[in-house]
Amino acid sequence: MIYPIVAYGHPVLKTKAKDIDPEEVDVKQLVNDMFETMYNANGVGLAAPQVGKSLRLFVIDTDPIDDGDEPKVKKAFINPQIIEEAGEEWAMEEGCLSIPNIREDVFRQEHLKLQYFDEDFNEHVEEFDGFTARVIQHEYDHIEGILFTDHISALKKRLLKGKLTNISKGKVKADYKMAFPKLK
Numbered sequence: 001m002i003y004p005i006v007a008y009g010h011p012v013l014k015t016k017a018k019d020i021d022p023e024e025v026d027v028k029q030l031v032n033d034m035f036e037t038m039y040n041a042n043g044v045g046l047a048a049p050q051v052g053k054s055l056r057l058f059v060i061d062t063d064p065i066d067d068g069d070e071p072k073v074k075k076a077f078i079n080p081q082i083i084e085e086a087g088e089e090w091a092m093e094e095g096c097l098s099i100p101n102i103r104e105d106v107f108r109q110e111h112l113k114l115q116y117f118d119e120d121f122n123e124h125v126e127e128f129d130g131f132t133a134r135v136i137q138h139e140y141d142h143i144e145g146i147l148f149t150d151h152i153s154a155l156k157k158r159l160l161k162g163k164l165t166n167i168s169k170g171k172v173k174a175d176y177k178m179a180f181p182k183l184k
Helices: 025-038 130-143 155-166
Strands: 045-047 056-060 074-096 099-117 123-129
Touching: 025 045, 025 056, 025 074, 025 155, 045 130, 056 130, 074 130, 099 155, 123 130
Parallel strands: none
Antiparallel strands: 045 056, 056 074, 074 099, 099 123
């Protein structure tokens, strides 16, 4: 099932998500639906709040990005916790399916150690670097109620204010179905 992507301005995007209880959520189905939704929107990551679910879950697939020698990662991360972020911060232009047509440089650390559960609720502690670490940090921010625009300067935020308001009102073109919080 392909979900509509929740647009900027919806309260679920600014709310810290709740841990998943495997007895209450069909995790495997939700993970499959999220991958399908992400691929439909040509994304490399998608967090549950972006489909209107305030749950600590995100999926990534870095295969579509040609980033040299870095290994490709396709995974679901359930109830993740960042254990450590390390290394020098480096800038890269980021975008977000919930904020279409806006891209800005965001500084993130190059190394990440993460504890999480997979869709079978097996626990993992894993380390990630480079682009994969960046995608995970971006999606992790979503389950913490943080958007990539929260990482940019106040001046850039003011310059984007009109575009962001238009996105929340549905005045934006996207190649995928979206849910707009202020659409009348």
